[in-house]
Amino acid sequence: MRTVEVTDALQEYLDGLVPPRDRVLARMEEEAHSENIPIVDPHEGMLLYLLVKIAGAKRILELGTATGYSGIWLLRGTEGGSLTTFEVDHKRADRARANFADAGLGKQALVLEQDAVVGLPKIEQHFDACFIDLLNVFPSEEMTQRAFELCLERLEGGGLLMADNALRQGEVVRPKNQQARNVAHYNELVAKHPRLESVVIPIRDGVSVARVKG
Numbered sequence: 601m602r603t604v605e606v607t608d609a610l611q612e613y614l615d616g617l618v619p620p621r622d623r624v625l626a627r628m629e630e631e632a633h634s635e636n637i638p639i640v641d642p643h644e645g646m647l648l649y650l651l652v653k654i655a656g657a658k659r660i661l662e663l664g665t666a667t668g669y670s671g672i673w674l675l676r677g678t679e680g681g682s683l684t685t686f687e688v689d690h691k692r693a694d695r696a697r698a699n700f701a702d703a704g705l706g707k708q709a710l711v712l713e714q715d716a717v718v719g720l721p722k723i724e725q726h727f728d729a730c731f732i733d734l735l736n737v738f739p740s741e742e743m744t745q746r747a748f749e750l751c752l753e754r755l756e757g758g759g760l761l762m763a764d765n766a767l768r769q770g771e772v773v774r775p776k777n778q779q780a781r782n783v784a785h786y787n788e789l790v791a792k793h794p795r796l797e798s799v800v801i802p803i804r805d806g807v808s809v810a811r812v813k814g
């Protein structure tokens with residue numbers, strides 16, 4: 601059977617099943633909507649939270665912080681763990697720090713204000729889970745592959761590798777622009793890598809979820 605088509609009525613139904621968000625997440629959703637900040641939605645936030653919690657992940661790496669919305673879901677899933685997250689935009693990085701503090705997670709979140717692909721090689725630490733939210737912005741397939749490899753190198757057996765926008769609004773089927781080619785390349789790298797077992801979950805714009813074997 602095919603994935604069910606998400607009609608407006610079905611989306612409304614699904615929205616009714618997402619747990620209510622607290623004051624901080626609700627405010628951030630409103631701000632993202634009014635200021636056009638590209639964040640995950642609560643369905644995906646909940647998925648990230650659950651995956652991290654089920655895997656027992658404590659040390660999280662994120663590429664693409666924006667204002668910290670997905671970071672809060674990820675951190676809450678760790679139940680006391682830590683998040684290292686990269687954001688090139690200084691204003692967004694500052695807002696993310698303020699939001700993490702407002703959510704009571706200020707001491708657990710390290711927001712690094714730099715290009716993730718430049719900053720990541722300087723980090724020797726290993727992580728239990730990584731969330732890539734930059735697939736839409738990498739300039740080339742080579743850069744996408746570099747980010748994939750840098751993240752994978754920092755995950756051990758049982759580690760989680762997750763990425764947003766794995767469907768690129770369906771454009772991955774016949775990529776006609778560089779971003780769609782980047783995402784399709786990422787999906788192929790993940791699907792064919794001997795260290796990974798993976799699936800693309802068609803929530804929102806598609807979430808790639810992979811587990812490092814062992």
Ligand SMILES: C[S@@+](CC[C@H](N)C(=O)[O-])C[C@H]1O[C@@H](n2cnc3c(N)ncnc32)[C@H](O)[C@@H]1O
Nearest residue numbers: 639640664665666669670687688689715716733
């Ligand atoms: C899709 S948004 C992240 C949304 C966030 N994960 C959430 O759901 O709350 C991507 C963010 O990555 C930032 N960005 C773009 N290129 C980057 C790079 N090379 N390294 C780090 N951050 C980058 C953008 O400024 C943007 O805020």
